[in-house]
Amino acid sequence: xxxxxxxxxxxxxxxxxxxxxxxxxxxxxxxxxxxxxxxxxxxxxxxxxxxxxxxxxxxxxxxxxxxxxxxxxxxxxxxxxxxxxxxxxxxxxxxxxxxxxxxxxxxxxxxxxxxxxxxxxxxxxxxxxxxxxxxxxxxxxxxxxxxxxxxxxxxxxxxxxxxxxxxxxxxxxxxxxxxxxxxxxxxxxxxxxxxxxxxxxxxxxxxxxxxxxxxxxxxxxxxxxxxxxxxxxxxxxxxxxxxxxxxxxxxxxxxxxxxxxxxxxxxxxxxxxxxxxxxxxxxxxxxxxxxxxx
Amino acid sequence: xxxxxxxxxxxxxxxxxxxxxxxxxxxxxxxxxxxxxxxxxxxxxxxxxxxxxxxxxxxxxxxxxxxxxxxxxxxxxxxxxxxxxxxxxxxxxxxxxxxxxxxxxxxxxxxxxxxxxxxxxxxxxxxxxxxxxxxxxxxxxxxxxxxxxxxxxxxxxxxxxxxxxxxxxxxxxxxxxxxxxxxxxxxxxxxxxxxxxxxxxxxxxxxxxxxxxxxxxxxxxxxxxxxxxxxxxxxxxxxxxxxxxxxxxxxxxxxxxxxxxxxxxxxxxxxxxxxxxxxxxxxxxxxxxxxxxx
Numbered sequence: 132x133x134x135x136x137x138x139x140x141x142x143x144x145x146x147x148x149x150x151x152x153x154x155x156x157x158x159x160x161x162x163x164x165x166x167x168x169x170x171x172x173x174x175x176x177x178x179x180x181x182x183x184x185x186x187x188x189x190x191x192x193x194x195x196x197x198x199x200x201x202x203x204x205x206x207x208x209x210x211x212x213x214x215x216x217x218x219x220x221x222x223x224x225x226x227x228x229x230x231x232x233x234x235x236x237x238x239x240x241x242x243x244x245x246x247x248x249x250x251x252x253x254x255x256x257x258x259x260x261x262x263x264x265x266x267x268x269x270x271x272x273x274x275x276x277x278x279x280x281x282x283x284x285x286x287x288x289x290x291x292x293x294x295x296x297x298x299x300x301x302x303x304x305x306x307x308x309x310x311x312x313x314x315x316x317x318x319x320x321x322x323x324x325x326x327x328x329x330x331x332x333x334x335x336x337x338x339x340x341x342x343x344x345x346x347x348x349x350x351x352x353x354x355x356x357x358x359x360x361x362x363x364x365x366x367x368x369x370x371x372x373x374x375x376x377x378x379x380x381x382x383x384x385x386x387x388x389x390x391x392x393x394x395x396x397x398x399x400x401x402x403x404x405x406x407x408x409x410x411x412x413x414x415x416x417x418x419x420x421x422x423x424x425x
Numbered sequence: 426x427x428x429x430x431x432x433x434x435x436x437x438x439x440x441x442x443x444x445x446x447x448x449x450x451x452x453x454x455x456x457x458x459x460x461x462x463x464x465x466x467x468x469x470x471x472x473x474x475x476x477x478x479x480x481x482x483x484x485x486x487x488x489x490x491x492x493x494x495x496x497x498x499x500x501x502x503x504x505x506x507x508x509x510x511x512x513x514x515x516x517x518x519x520x521x522x523x524x525x526x527x528x529x530x531x532x533x534x535x536x537x538x539x540x541x542x543x544x545x546x547x548x549x550x551x552x553x554x555x556x557x558x559x560x561x562x563x564x565x566x567x568x569x570x571x572x573x574x575x576x577x578x579x580x581x582x583x584x585x586x587x588x589x590x591x592x593x594x595x596x597x598x599x600x601x602x603x604x605x606x607x608x609x610x611x612x613x614x615x616x617x618x619x620x621x622x623x624x625x626x627x628x629x630x631x632x633x634x635x636x637x638x639x640x641x642x643x644x645x646x647x648x649x650x651x652x653x654x655x656x657x658x659x660x661x662x663x664x665x666x667x668x669x670x671x672x673x674x675x676x677x678x679x680x681x682x683x684x685x686x687x688x689x690x691x692x693x694x695x696x697x698x699x700x701x702x703x704x705x706x707x708x709x710x711x712x713x714x715x716x717x718x719x
Contacts, residue, residue: 258644278642307642320630321643325650328622331682333705336614339678346712348572348601349615350552352653356619359646360709364702368695375690382690384633386683388625389676396669396676401662408658411627415654418640 138298139198142167142189144212146179149230149257150203151269154184156302159271167193171208179266195219199294202229202237206369209237213244226294228255232318233373234282234311250288253295256280256314257304275303282314319377324385326367327378329360432592433492436461436483438506440473443524443551444497445563448478450596453565461487465502473560489513493588496523496531500663503531507538520588522549526612527667528576528605544582547589550574550608551598569597576608613671618679620661621672623654 141157143150146168154166168185170176179185187193194200194216204212209231216227227249229237234254241248259277279299283292299306309317336345346353371378395404435451437444440462448460462479464470473479481487488494488510498506503525510521521543523531528548535542553571573593577586593600603611630639640647665672689698 258642280642307638316634317639317642320634321639321647325626325647327686328626329650330702330705331679331686332619332622333709334701335679335682337704337708340610340614344601345611345615346709348552348574348611352656353615353619354713355649355652356623357709358649360702360705361713362646362706364699364706367702368699371690371698372693372695375693379687379690382683382687385626385629386680388629389680389683392621392625393673393676396665396673399666399669401666404665405658405662407628408624408654408661410631411624411654412656412658414631414640415627415651419648419655 136162138163138294138301140165140167140196141199141201141298142169142194142197143185143201143203144169144194145202145204145208146170146172146175146185146266147203148264148266148268148273149259150201151179151182151184151266152259152271152273153201153203153230153257153302154179155269155271156274157298158183160301160303162298162301167197169194175266179269182266182269184266184269191215192219195221198222198225199298200225200227202227202231206231206233206236206373209240210243213237213240217244224290225251226291227252228295228298230255230257232256232322233370234314236373238284238311248284248286250286251291253287253291254282254284254311255295255299256282256318257299259304272303274299277304279304279306280309280314280318281306282309282311284311315374315377319374319381323367323370323374323378324381326359326362327371327382328385329357330367333357333360430456431458432456432588432595434459434461434490435493435495435592436463436488436491437479437495437497438463438488439496439498439502440464440466440469440479440560441497442558442560442562442567443553444495445473445476445478445560446553446565446567447495447497447524447551447596448473449563449565450568451592452477452480454595454597456592456595461491463488469560473563476560476563478560478563485509486513489515492516492519493592494519494521496521496525500525500527500530500667503534504537507531507534511538518584519545520585521546522589522592524549524551526550526616527664528608530667532578532605542578542580544580545585547581547585548576548578548605549589549593550576550612551593553598566597568593571598573598573600574603574608574611575600576603576605578605609668609671613668613675617661617664617668617672618675620653620656621665621676622679623651624661627651627654 141163143154157163165186167187167189168176168179169189176188180188231237238248241252257274257279259274281296296306435457437448451457459480461481461483462470462473463483470482474482525531532542535546551568551573553568575590590600
């Protein structure tokens with residue numbers, strides 16, 4: 132089917148929405164010999180097998196047969212997962228990657244297990260998701276035309292980087308390379324900070340305005356603006372706890388902009404307020420060319 | 426058609442999206458004898474007549490024939506409009522209302538023209554709109570199931586209040602009463618502040634992050650969150666300039682919440698971060714029960 136070389140045997144550790152969708156995409160692209168699923172939940176594994184997401188239910192020791200291992204567990208499990216990898220005699224030339232939205236914790240877990248970040252570990256971050264979770268929601272096209280960030284460290288092995296990039300490319304994703312620091316900065320700005328801003332606004336309106344019907348007066352813009360405040364509190368708590376320094380810097384920067392804007396209001400400086408709004412509108416419209424409804 | 430008493434002759438001053446949609450809705454509900462359109466633009470008036478939005482193109486002096494006068498011009502025109510009303514010999518029992526999203530300027534304009542806010546002036550604010558503007562975009566169902574806030578002052582005449590309420594009810598809108606102060610507070614919180622927050626975030630990302638592709642890494646949540654930053658810079662400049670005190674208070678309150686959140690990050694207090702996110706999610710989900718996709 133595919134003209135690409137096979138990735139060999141791929142093991143997915145954590146067969147949920149992301150891990151399952153990756154397995155489906157790789158099978159669809161015919162770039163794998165077999166997909167082994169490993170998960171604490173036997174139910175998830177059997178469901179994945181039934182759905183054709185994985186070819187085989189694996190035990191932990193089966194990871195020694197994998198050419199590529201994808202860590203797709205919740206962040207909380209990463210320390211024990213990395214320790215578990217260290218306890219195995221992995222295949223020579225094995226490539227390991229992950230799918231986490233913050234990179235600090237997986238690197239810390241790798242360092243704790245190995246004393247360093249192994250050259251064959253290439254952190255990845257697919258920017259895709261959907262409201263439903265679990266392998267039942269997995270879809271082969273989840274990553275199609277979505278950005279996947281492959282992050283590099285100085286010690287990363289080139290061949291391993293190539294394997295992970297090729298894997299994501301096969302899913303139809305748009306693969307980008309960023310340093311770990313740039314990744315955390317860019318995601319902090321475009322994802323972590325907006326979530327915090329939305330959560331804080333809704334909480335403030337609820338607590339301070341003492342108006343039972345406050346939300347009923349909101350127009351469509353408010354609904355869109357606060358949609359991300361309906362995201363998982365646990366997941367976003369973890370993101371905040373794993374990227375606190377970048378987030379604090381961004382929040383402080385944002386606060387200084389609020390102060391500057393209060394000064395514009397004090398001055399009644401319509402010209403500069405309009406210029407600021409226009410610059411923002413242009414920046415956004417330039418990117419979302421088909422999305423100017425508001 | 427309707428069992429309701431007629432509003433008599435309704436004059437729409439400013440035949441654009443809002444004024445035109447109101448005219449269409451009132452004609453559809455059969456609660457008007459005739460709709461007179463008054464506008465500086467002859468083109469808009471002829472288009473409105475051709476589309477059946479108005480029954481008659483009126484001159485300024487024709488406002489003396491109206492039972493209800495709706496001011497639907499841009500905010501900037503309100504001072505000369507109110508002065509123009511004062512120069513006419515309006516019908517006894519006339520009721521005048523407006524459709525502005527901030528109420529400070531129309532009240533100031535009325536006070537300048539009349540020395541006080543006349544008892545027959547009832548400020549109104551339909552919370553509805555669409556991206557396209559102009560009478561060509563007018564629709565009879567624009568207000569259907571949308572909130573319309575009718576604001577009251579101590580001096581407001583009860584009968585005038587009743588007429589304006591009945592008018593909006595006939596359009597299918599959900600009519601609420603708020604004091605002017607509550608109106609400005611509620612709209613400041615659910616509309617003006619979110620717009621400022623979105624504009625400032627986009628501007629900050631564009632200016633400070635020095636990353637050409639910053640927006641390309643953003644997921645769907647960011648797109649929704651920043652959609653209102655594509656709104657009209659001129660319109661939102663005017664809103665900010667007309668509601669600065671409330672907006673400054675809300676921004677200061679919001680800043681204090683950002684500071685408190687930075688402290689939670691400093692403390693690594695996952696428990697309170699999660700509790701805050703959960704409270705916000707619950708408040709939002711309780712209102713938007715069918716909108717939990719994020």
